[in-house]
Amino acid sequence: MSPARNTQHFLDALHALLGAGHVLQRDEDLAPWTRDWRGRYQGRALALAAPADTAQVAEVVQLCAAHDIAIVPQGGNTGLVGGATPDSGGSQLLLSLRRLRRIRDISVADGVIVAEAGCILQEVQQAAAGHGMLFPLSLAAEGSATIGGVLSTNAGGTAVLRYGNARALCLGLEVVTPRGEVWNGLSSLRKDNTGYDLRDLFIGAEGTLGLITAASLQLFARPAAQRTALAQLAHVRDAVRLFERARGALGAGLTGFELMSAHSLRLVRQHFPQLMRGFGIEAPWCVLLELSDNEGEEHAQQRLEHVLGGALESGLLRDAAVAQSVAQAQAMWALREHIPLAQASEGLNIKHDIAVPISRMAAFVESTAELVLQALPGARLIVFGHLGDGNLHYNVQAPAGADGAQFLAHHQEACNRIVHDAAAACGGSFSAEHGIGQLKTPELLRYKSPVALDMMRAVKAALDPRGLFNPGKLLPRQPPAPRD
Numbered sequence: 001m002s003p004a005r006n007t008q009h010f011l012d013a014l015h016a017l018l019g020a021g022h023v024l025q026r027d028e029d030l031a032p033w034t035r036d037w038r039g040r041y042q043g044r045a046l047a048l049a050a051p052a053d054t055a056q057v058a059e060v061v062q063l064c065a066a067h068d069i070a071i072v073p074q075g076g077n078t079g080l081v082g083g084a085t086p087d088s089g090g091s092q093l094l095l096s097l098r099r100l101r102r103i104r105d106i107s108v109a110d111g112v113i114v115a116e117a118g119c120i121l122q123e124v125q126q127a128a129a130g131h132g133m134l135f136p137l138s139l140a141a142e143g144s145a146t147i148g149g150v151l152s153t154n155a156g157g158t159a160v161l162r163y164g165n166a167r168a169l170c171l172g173l174e175v176v177t178p179r180g181e182v183w184n185g186l187s188s189l190r191k192d193n194t195g196y197d198l199r200d201l202f203i204g205a206e207g208t209l210g211l212i213t214a215a216s217l218q219l220f221a222r223p224a225a226q227r228t229a230l231a232q233l234a235h236v237r238d239a240v241r242l243f244e245r246a247r248g249a250l251g252a253g254l255t256g257f258e259l260m261s262a263h264s265l266r267l268v269r270q271h272f273p274q275l276m277r278g279f280g281i282e283a284p285w286c287v288l289l290e291l292s293d294n295e296g297e298e299h300a301q302q303r304l305e306h307v308l309g310g311a312l313e314s315g316l317l318r319d320a321a322v323a324q325s326v327a328q329a330q331a332m333w334a335l336r337e338h339i340p341l342a343q344a345s346e347g348l349n350i351k352h353d354i355a356v357p358i359s360r361m362a363a364f365v366e367s368t369a370e371l372v373l374q375a376l377p378g379a380r381l382i383v384f385g386h387l388g389d390g391n392l393h394y395n396v397q398a399p400a401g402a403d404g405a406q407f408l409a410h411h412q413e414a415c416n417r418i419v420h421d422a423a424a425a426c427g428g429s430f431s432a433e434h435g436i437g438q439l440k441t442p443e444l445l446r447y448k449s450p451v452a453l454d455m456m457r458a459v460k461a462a463l464d465p466r467g468l469f470n471p472g473k474l475l476p477r478q479p480p481a482p483r484d
Contacts, residue, residue: 010067014049017059024048033094036085037078043086048094054174054182054213062180064093070468071095073207075149078141081437083206083473097148100213103127111219112188117148117212133219136163140337148212154204156433161388162255167203174214175202178464186216206435207470209463223292225300228329229308231320232283237362238316239287239387246289249307256290257388258336264384267342268335275334283318288336339384347404350412352394352419356428368422372396375418376411391432394419436474
């Protein structure tokens with residue numbers, strides 16, 4: 001059978017399986033799904049398939065295996081490294097899990113919610129809240145990111161300091177394997193030492209080993225009170241010292257500790273001026289702190305004021321303010337959450353999602369800034385992120401008035417070398433929470449040890465020997481193994 005006839009036979013079978021309304025083929029229908037959120041990658045797809053449930057996902061995978069069709073899984077398409085974008089060949093199937101959107105179960109006694117992969121993160125948060133519980137994973141794209149996506153990239157967010165990243169919040173998975181088999185690993189157990197931890201193979205694997213279709217996720221008791229504060233500081237080293245104080249005084253109650261540079265907030269002021277009203281921010285750095293307290297509002301207020309008051313008296317802070325209402329707290333968080341949006345409005349930029357030990361954070365920021373500005377005079381350093389867990393978004397914006405696309409094209413490789421080499425020299429990582437996708441595969445080859453790469457390739461070859469699951473992502477593409 002010719003390739004064209006084979007492809008048409010596959011498409012006919014796909015339509016018969018899912019129904020015409022759930023298979024898209026026209027370019028205009030595929031357009032929203034073949035371009036990544038940042039606008040860096042534009043691919044072509046053979047079609048987009050949207051199965052209704054896990055059984056249909058398995059049948060689609062079996063159909064793809066029978067016709068040698070590669071699959072690119074996609075959730076909310078909010079990724080930052082091109083991990084859910086097809087290549088330019090037009091022969092890959094986009095498999096959307098957006099219809100798998102049921103909350104299957106919530107158990108307050110077990111502290112577990114079972115959600116399908118297409119559930120929006122915010123929907124899971126709201127479902128938990130409806131039962132008086134908390135699902136703490138929170139990030140800027142929570143209104144569009146899906147559970148399958150955040151697990152496939154092992155997303156972090158603003159509460160990692162207290163609750164951990166997506167992997168730490170997941171107890172079990174349901175996965176469709178490259179053979180089209182369904183592994184039911186959903187569990188509400190905290191302890192289960194019965195062999196290899198298969199769950200963790202798929203979390204952070206970016207759809208290269210299997211398709212997550214549902215997950216058992218941990219829930220927590222909702223705190224009696226939350227307090228948010230905004231502190232202004234002169235140096236990153238002061239922010240690290242404040243973190244040490246806050247962690248020592250507040251313990252597990254410290255659920256957020258975000259760092260923001262003055263350059264970051266200037267961009268927010270430029271593109272979202274209404275958000276800056278009422279904030280007289282003049283210092284080079286700001287920190288956003290969040291305290292969750294199990295006793296009450298007054299107790300939370302006193303604890304946070306005690307930490308900040310002592311820091312002010314010692315000269316560690318230039319200024320600090322504790323939100324006096326939910327609206328004020330939301331306004332403070334809006335500053336942090338709109339930094340990526342302000343950058344997008346300003347134009348293309350060079351993004352870095354690095355992690356370094358907190359003890360070396362100040363030295364990294366200061367020395368790397370000097371190196372970047374020597375190489376790229378006039379560049380604007382947009383540095384912000386989760387200082388409490390050592391993860392910074394160390395982004396480099398083109399000089400004011402310069403063309404962002406040209407800046408990216410001409411300087412990204414050199415800039416990556418500076419920033420990633422500096423992170424590695426500090427014992428850090430070039431990817432903390434965004435994943436590898438297609439953007440960072442060269443960096444993986446550069447910084448990952450040969451032994452680690454060999455083990456990763458062995459896992460890929462064992463589970464997906466024909467290389468049909470998200471080819472070219474996470475690991476560089478390799479020739480597929482011959483069919484039996």
